[in-house]
Amino acid sequence: MTAGLAVAAAVAILALTGGRAAAYPQYQLSRDQTCTDCHLSPAGGGLLSENGYSVAESFSQFGTAPEFMYGKLALPSWLALGGDFRGAAGYIHTPDNAVTAFPMQADVYVHAAYHGFSAQLTLGARPAQWIQGNGTPGVLDRFWSREHYVMWQQNDGGSDGLYVRVGRFMPVFGLRFVEHVDYTRRFGGTPLYGETYGVAVEYVEPAWEAHLTGFIADPLIDPVVHDSGVAGYAEVRLDPKLSVGGEAMVTTSDGLARVRGGATAKWQSEPAGVLIEAELQVVHQQVNGPGAPNQIVGYVMGSRPFGSAFLLDVGVGHYDEDLAIQGLDRDGVDVNLHWFATSHLELVLQNRVEVIGVGSSNGGPTSGWTLLHAHYRL
Amino acid sequence: MKRLVLIALWSGACSSATDDRPATLDYITETILAPSCATAECHSAFKQEVGDEFDTPAAARRSIVANTLVAYPDDMTVPSGSYLIQTLRVGEPSILDPGSGLVRMPYDAAMPEADIRLIEKWIADGVEGAQCVPNAQDRGCLVTAGPQGEPIYQVVACTAGNVGDVVETCTGTQMCTFYTGNGQCVAQ
Numbered sequence: 069m070t071a072g073l074a075v076a077a078a079v080a081i082l083a084l085t086g087g088r089a090a091a092y093p094q095y096q097l098s099r100d101q102t103c104t105d106c107h108l109s110p111a112g113g114g115l116l117s118e119n120g121y122s123v124a125e126s127f128s129q130f131g132t133a134p135e136f137m138y139g140k141l142a143l144p145s146w147l148a149l150g151g152d153f154r155g156a157a158g159y160i161h162t163p164d165n166a167v168t169a170f171p172m173q174a175d176v177y178v179h180a181a182y183h184g185f186s187a188q189l190t191l192g193a194r195p196a197q198w199i200q201g202n203g204t205p206g207v208l209d210r211f212w213s214r215e216h217y218v219m220w221q222q223n224d225g226g227s228d229g230l231y232v233r234v235g236r237f238m239p240v241f242g243l244r245f246v247e248h249v250d251y252t253r254r255f256g257g258t259p260l261y262g263e264t265y266g267v268a269v270e271y272v273e274p275a276w277e278a279h280l281t282g283f284i285a286d287p288l289i290d291p292v293v294h295d296s297g298v299a300g301y302a303e304v305r306l307d308p309k310l311s312v313g314g315e316a317m318v319t320t321s322d323g324l325a326r327v328r329g330g331a332t333a334k335w336q337s338e339p340a341g342v343l344i345e346a347e348l349q350v351v352h353q354q355v356n357g358p359g360a361p362n363q364i365v366g367y368v369m370g371s372r373p374f375g376s377a378f379l380l381d382v383g384v385g386h387y388d389e390d391l392a393i394q395g396l397d398r399d400g401v402d403v404n405l406h407w408f409a410t411s412h413l414e415l416v417l418q419n420r421v422e423v424i425g426v427g428s429s430n431g432g433p434t435s436g437w438t439l440l441h442a443h444y445r446l
Numbered sequence: 447m448k449r450l451v452l453i454a455l456w457s458g459a460c461s462s463a464t465d466d467r468p469a470t471l472d473y474i475t476e477t478i479l480a481p482s483c484a485t486a487e488c489h490s491a492f493k494q495e496v497g498d499e500f501d502t503p504a505a506a507r508r509s510i511v512a513n514t515l516v517a518y519p520d521d522m523t524v525p526s527g528s529y530l531i532q533t534l535r536v537g538e539p540s541i542l543d544p545g546s547g548l549v550r551m552p553y554d555a556a557m558p559e560a561d562i563r564l565i566e567k568w569i570a571d572g573v574e575g576a577q578c579v580p581n582a583q584d585r586g587c588l589v590t591a592g593p594q595g596e597p598i599y600q601v602v603a604c605t606a607g608n609v610g611d612v613v614e615t616c617t618g619t620q621m622c623t624f625y626t627g628n629g630q631c632v633a634q
Contacts, residue, residue, distance in 0.1 A: 198494040261486040290491035324476045355476045358468040394461045395560040430560035
């Protein structure tokens with residue numbers, strides 16, 4: 069019921085806004101077909117290509133030169149630099165009330181390419197690990213590299229063809245929303261700081277793409293994810309405005325085996341100018357000893373650009389941690405309003421309401437938040 | 447989209463009000479504590495906020511014992527009074543910001559009452575798997591409350607992950623340490 073009402077509300081809100089589609093990952097089918105049309109990485113995210121710069125400039129209130137450091141620092145053609153800085157502040161009710169402010173990201177990127185081979189390095193701040201006894205973290209405990217890999221690309225300098233990556237990165241799986249609090253990220257196998265060491269073979273072209281990654285739990289640091297396994301994701305564009313995908317991930321860790329299978333779909337509704345993206349996963353877990361719960365994780369998001377620099381997202385998530393037991397499902401509704409002030413600066417008003425176990429005495433309190441999120445791209 | 451809504455409704459319609467999930471440390475850690483608490487910024491191995499880590503059964507065991515989140519055997523009689531359950535249901539004073547009031551966990555989203563009840567059942571059943579953290583000599587620490595509520599630190603022999611015989615009771619100026627030489631009395 070909750071999900072149904074939320075979808076209805078999403079459609080109503082989206083229908084009230086007007087404009088055209090351009091830029092940002094939520095617009096994949098409205099302008100370009102693949103992530104590599106705008107990003108250097110076959111997974112999307114991070115450094116932008118020339119086309120990505122163009123999109124960033126065209127869909128912003130005040131424009132500005134979109135290149136690294138506004139183009140004031142000339143770089144050789146084999147080198148790309150960039151960075152992302154994010155922070156947020158606002159009010160949370162989860163379910164205790166608090167006014168909060170926190171940094172989210174401070175990463176710089178280096179990408180060097182030579183004849184189809186490239187090396188990618190992400191350096192940035194990390195949350196320092198807690199030290200017992202009020203100790204102070206050392207410098208190396210405050211900085212790290214989330215991603216570092218070498219890549220071979222069949223189409224040197226292009227945005228399609230075969231890619232092979234070896235190193236530390238996030239396995240490509242599912243829709244890969246930017247916001248890690250989206251249910252299919254948080255509960256769907258690709259949580260925040262879920263990057264780890266692996267090998268990926270990936271093929272991307274406008275009509276379809278496929279990604280296969282084998283990975284291991286990070287042996288060098290205390291990681292967020294302790295799983296080793298294999299993840300696969302494939303997406304077929306049935307039409308320039310419609311795609312469907314399939315996903316599977318098998319992982320093991322000490323005392324736990326987990327299998328995920330799911331589907332994705334994206335549809336760009338031209339008359340309404342709305343991109344609908346959906347992902348649904350079924351998860352089976354085998355815990356050491358008795359217990360093998362089945363779960364589902366789903367997320368649906370509608371995205372509608374309007375004006376020359378605004379984007380409205382309305383998302384609905386559903387997560388049921390054990391299908392056999394009442395009261396363990398949660399539903400969340402997200403309403404995010406983005407304003408692309410310049411080609412480098414984005415402000416996002418993020419809002420969530422989350423309910424647990426609606427209609428069950430085993431449920432929980434309603435939570436939510438309103439946060440203003442600032443994002444600066446170097 | 448329609449399919450997601452249908453499955454959501456289906457999952458609610460087919461689930462049971464009877465919670466027959468196993469109340470074991472492995473199950474509770476992997477299906478409740480890890481996804482709810484062991485996020486990147488909180489109680490993962492990566493962050494270990496306030497010294498608690500819940501992403502593996504071994505880490506959860508260490509945190510529960512070392513930080514007395516559940517005091518064995520005292521909390522067995524009233525599990526709702528344990529630090530862990532109090533933190534989940536009503537909140538405890540903030541460790542990071544003392545004086546800021548009670549902080550309920552998980553900080554970013556509430557935990558279903560059914561999950562809290564399962565953890566309570568695990569405590570009432572004997573805190574299986576998290577009574578004792580063994581050192582290389584299979585000894586660990588046991589903290590119990592004395593007549594006036596004062597902590598009594600004891601070095602115990604761990605057996606199969608649980609507490610065994612008391613080996614030594616630390617003196618009033620000592621405590622059993624969990625982090626350096628676990629299972630040994632050291633100066634407080």
